[in-house]
Amino acid sequence: MSNRSLEKELKHYFGFDTFKTGQKEIISDVMNGRDTLGILPTGSGKSVCYQLPAMLAEGVTVVVSPLVSLMVDQVKALKAKGFKRVTAINSFLSQEQKKQLLSQLSHYKLVYVSPEILQNPLVKERLKTLPISLFVVDEAHCISQWGHEFRTDYLKLANVIETFNRPTVLALSGTATPEVQKDIVTQLGMTDMESHIYAMDKENISFAIEHVEHPNEKLVKIEQLLKYQHAPTMIYFSSRQWAEKASGELSSNLPDKRVAFYHGGMEQSDRLLIQQQFMNDQLDVICCTSAFGMGIDKKNIRYVIHFHLPTQTESFIQEIGRAGRDGKHSISVVYYSPSDDYLPKKLIQSELPEAPDIQKTLNYLFNLYQSGAKLPVDELVQQELELTETQWRFIKYHCHQHHLLYQQTIVFNRDKWKDFHTFLTNQVENRFQYKMAKFSELISWVHRQGCRRKSLYQPFQTSLKTPVVPCCDFCGFDWKNFTFGQKEAVMIQQDWNERLRDIFLLGDKHE
Amino acid sequence: MRVFEYILLRCINSINGERTAAGIYNLLVGKRSSQTLQDAHAYQLTDFFAIYKPLERIELFHAINQLKEEGKIFIKSEDERPELTAYGNEHLGRLSNEWEPLYFNGIRLHEKIGLFEERLYLYIQTITNMKKGNKQFLPITDRNDILRWVKMNYKANKTHLMDHIHSIYHELYSLLSEVNEEEAAVFTYRLTGAGLIGLSKQQLADMFHLPVHNVHLHIQHFLHHLYQAIENKPGTYPSLSIFVEEKETSHLITNSAQKTYLFIKQGMDLETISERRRLKMSTIHDHVVEMALVQPDFPVSLFVSEQEVKEISQVMDELQTNKLKSIHDALRGKFDYFFIRLVQARMQHQKSEAKI
Ligand SMILES: Nc1ncnc2c1ncn2[C@@H]1O[C@H](COP(=O)(O)OP(=O)(O)OP(=O)(O)O)[C@@H](O)[C@H]1O
Numbered sequence A: 001m002s003n004r005s006l007e008k009e010l011k012h013y014f015g016f017d018t019f020k021t022g023q024k025e026i027i028s029d030v031m032n033g034r035d036t037l038g039i040l041p042t043g044s045g046k047s048v049c050y051q052l053p054a055m056l057a058e059g060v061t062v063v064v065s066p067l068v069s070l071m072v073d074q075v076k077a078l079k080a081k082g083f084k085r086v087t088a089i090n091s092f093l094s095q096e097q098k099k100q101l102l103s104q105l106s107h108y109k110l111v112y113v114s115p116e117i118l119q120n121p122l123v124k125e126r127l128k129t130l131p132i133s134l135f136v137v138d139e140a141h142c143i144s145q146w147g148h149e150f151r152t153d154y155l156k157l158a159n160v161i162e163t164f165n166r167p168t169v170l171a172l173s174g175t176a177t178p179e180v181q182k183d184i185v186t187q188l189g190m191t192d193m194e195s196h197i198y199a200m201d202k203e204n205i206s207f208a209i210e211h212v213e214h215p216n217e218k219l220v221k222i223e224q225l226l227k228y229q230h231a232p233t234m235i236y237f238s239s240r241q242w243a244e245k246a247s248g249e250l251s252s253n254l255p256d257k258r259v260a261f262y263h264g265g266m267e268q269s270d271r272l273l274i275q276q277q278f279m280n281d282q283l284d285v286i287c288c289t290s291a292f293g294m295g296i297d298k299k300n301i302r303y304v305i306h307f308h309l310p311t312q313t314e315s316f317i318q319e320i321g322r323a324g325r326d327g328k329h330s331i332s333v334v335y336y337s338p339s340d341d342y343l344p345k346k347l348i349q350s351e352l353p354e355a356p357d358i359q360k361t362l363n364y365l366f367n368l369y370q371s372g373a374k375l376p377v378d379e380l381v382q383q384e385l386e387l388t389e390t391q392w393r394f395i396k397y398h399c400h401q402h403h404l405l406y407q408q409t410i411v412f413n414r415d416k417w418k419d420f421h422t423f424l425t426n427q428v429e430n431r432f433q434y435k436m437a438k439f440s441e442l443i444s445w446v447h448r449q450g451c452r453r454k455s456l457y458q459p460f461q462t463s464l465k466t467p468v469v470p471c472c473d474f475c476g477f478d479w480k481n482f483t484f485g486q487k488e489a490v491m492i493q494q495d496w497n498e499r500l501r502d503i504f505l506l507g508d509k510h511e
Numbered sequence B: 001m002r003v004f005e006y007i008l009l010r011c012i013n014s015i016n017g018e019r020t021a022a023g024i025y026n027l028l029v030g031k032r033s034s035q036t037l038q039d040a041h042a043y044q045l046t047d048f049f050a051i052y053k054p055l056e057r058i059e060l061f062h063a064i065n066q067l068k069e070e071g072k073i074f075i076k077s078e079d080e081r082p083e084l085t086a087y088g089n090e091h092l093g094r095l096s097n098e099w100e101p102l103y104f105n106g107i108r109l110h111e112k113i114g115l116f117e118e119r120l121y122l123y124i125q126t127i128t129n130m131k132k133g134n135k136q137f138l139p140i141t142d143r144n145d146i147l148r149w150v151k152m153n154y155k156a157n158k159t160h161l162m163d164h165i166h167s168i169y170h171e172l173y174s175l176l177s178e179v180n181e182e183e184a185a186v187f188t189y190r191l192t193g194a195g196l197i198g199l200s201k202q203q204l205a206d207m208f209h210l211p212v213h214n215v216h217l218h219i220q221h222f223l224h225h226l227y228q229a230i231e232n233k234p235g236t237y238p239s240l241s242i243f244v245e246e247k248e249t250s251h252l253i254t255n256s257a258q259k260t261y262l263f264i265k266q267g268m269d270l271e272t273i274s275e276r277r278r279l280k281m282s283t284i285h286d287h288v289v290e291m292a293l294v295q296p297d298f299p300v301s302l303f304v305s306e307q308e309v310k311e312i313s314q315v316m317d318e319l320q321t322n323k324l325k326s327i328h329d330a331l332r333g334k335f336d337y338f339f340i341r342l343v344q345a346r347m348q349h350q351k352s353e354a355k356i
């Protein structure tokens, strides 16, 4: 296909006049059947890299995506744009819905799946019968042991690709060190992939870090910062309680700002409303946990503030990637207090099993083995052993690797099990040390003297683009006196009957 | 706390020191257990069944505690069962003047209201966006079944969209005018129109200076009111009547109970069923009671004779209680709890018939 027509197709399907950096190169390779690795900064338009080929190619495009909410958002966004032949298979569907969807699957051109659902025999068998022309791994850093999270089903994708008759593979990520990039290729069972690696730094984001003594000071600082700004703002917290508390205080202390919180503990309907209000500029400030963000594609976010830091640099880069998607000036601000180190450490610990958990699990498995029972479903095991999802996933993966488990069957061998116990204990320790080291890397960034931008991106790439905005507080950006300007945007309370008329677009304003 | 407070006091008043706060919790969140269903009937609290599904246990205990601190209830420490104080009773009277009539009908509507609510919201979002010529909007639900339903109904009304929107508006307006201002306001702000997204419960609470509990209950209450108004007078609310389906039989019975019922209908006795299904006898008993509760015409006589029913119900009447243990003791242990519960179930149907 000639390049001229690719541009036409882009315009036709998405309404964009030109490709963004890297898109065209990646799309051309994919359309020519080459396995491709694409590393592009957050918010740079990775989705188009597979969505356009999906529209143009003959067969079906399967996209592996790590988060259900992310999938659902993307399907919704595509449908709103008029692509009807897109769907998502995920674990939130009821058995009935899943069956129905599977029976109509050939109707779709673009199918989003989670790595876990790909292990479901029913889903796998059904997909096998479809002419899959492109297999996409989005957020491909998840495949790496050294990536963000231990998603063991990502490690089985190589096998899935084979069973699907070896379609063209496209792996995409916004945050991958050279080490992780290599790992992605290996784990996918590829020997050779066309690599399109672009620098990850965002030239329209300024950086600032401020150290405070106590977490409570941060709220005062944030108030001062936002008071005279007209700027959509996200504030990240690592706990739900903090997000709620901060939202309450900021609302009362910044009466002309519309503030709300968002976290995974809210009712689904409320979450959707808050998310849409923010998209729709009905909110100025959103206090959120990492549950918010992945699927958010709001163009004009000006501030991403970290009240708490995530547990590693990769996540941090993802989170600031929500800012300035319109290419205009945006600012990342980190408030750090010494006591902040505590929460992430807890978080990392809670993701890994503890020594007594390992013993308990082995006892449990042994009892099952003796009574001739098979391994029950994950939820039950987790409940029985009081393990979190990530903890059990970790143990189960290694049990499979060491042949203590064959599918749902328990295989017993005294010596082997003994060795395994030692192995797993070590493995937990290694993983903990590794994760803590990742966290320290981010913390040391906060403490380092020198340009914030340079040291942030250093582990990922050798050179930096020249920022088109003030670089960072260290390079002289007077961020505390900077303002995006002011505009009054108060939530006025109307009579309910006026509001009802507005909702139904009735009255003088509308008719 | 107001509405929430009113409902709690009503519950505490009705159960009359015979159930713990956990029982009230199970009722409000709509726990599907024979015990909860039975209680709902026995204490005539079926209206409140499942009207507060997202309630957190701890929140309820906070509220109960607050009532205690305000001297409206007392809790006997030995069995943790709340009862009204004289002051609480007086207060309940005041609240009742303020809030009655309430239109909740949880037992009948609890499975329909959620669907009704989501369809209504999405439908309004859809038609107003279409009116504005805005074909690309993000629906405020993720549920495909709802999306499909809305799309279908939108298509059916698309040819006369302007009139349709007008009449939906007018029908809603007139129903909102019937409830108190606060409820009308909360509900209106919950709605999403073109470019105007509805508020979350927390935001509504902030805007109207209400506890989140009341926001939830206001919304629920209006939905119950709306649903029944449309159901009763489809002619008055022709446009809104698309949201209401014909009455159908209860889905309340759990699958497991249904299986048990199937065996009973085949003439199997309870012991055999218990063996066959590898379930404890007590579970089978639960199933039977559950069905007796849900189905007015359940053949109780398969298990207890008319004479026995008489004997047990007499004691229940005399004691004016639903406390199993008291009844059991008063009958000097002559009847198994199972029989007492069955008779209770049967009497509840008679009671609610009497009420109508
Ligand atoms: N060629 C283009 N021209 C203009 N805008 C584009 C183009 N391609 C994509 N966009 C827009 O860029 C935004 C970001 O796209 P997308 O969500 O695909 O980014 P991403 O790289 O996947 O980001 P993330 O790191 O969040 O996953 C979207 O709003 C998209 O519509």
Ligand SMILES: [Mg+2]
Binding pocket: A046, A047, A138
């Ligand atoms: Mg993306």
Ligand SMILES: [Zn+2]
Binding pocket: A450, A451, A452, A453, A454, A471, A472, A473, A474, A475
């Ligand atoms: Zn700098």
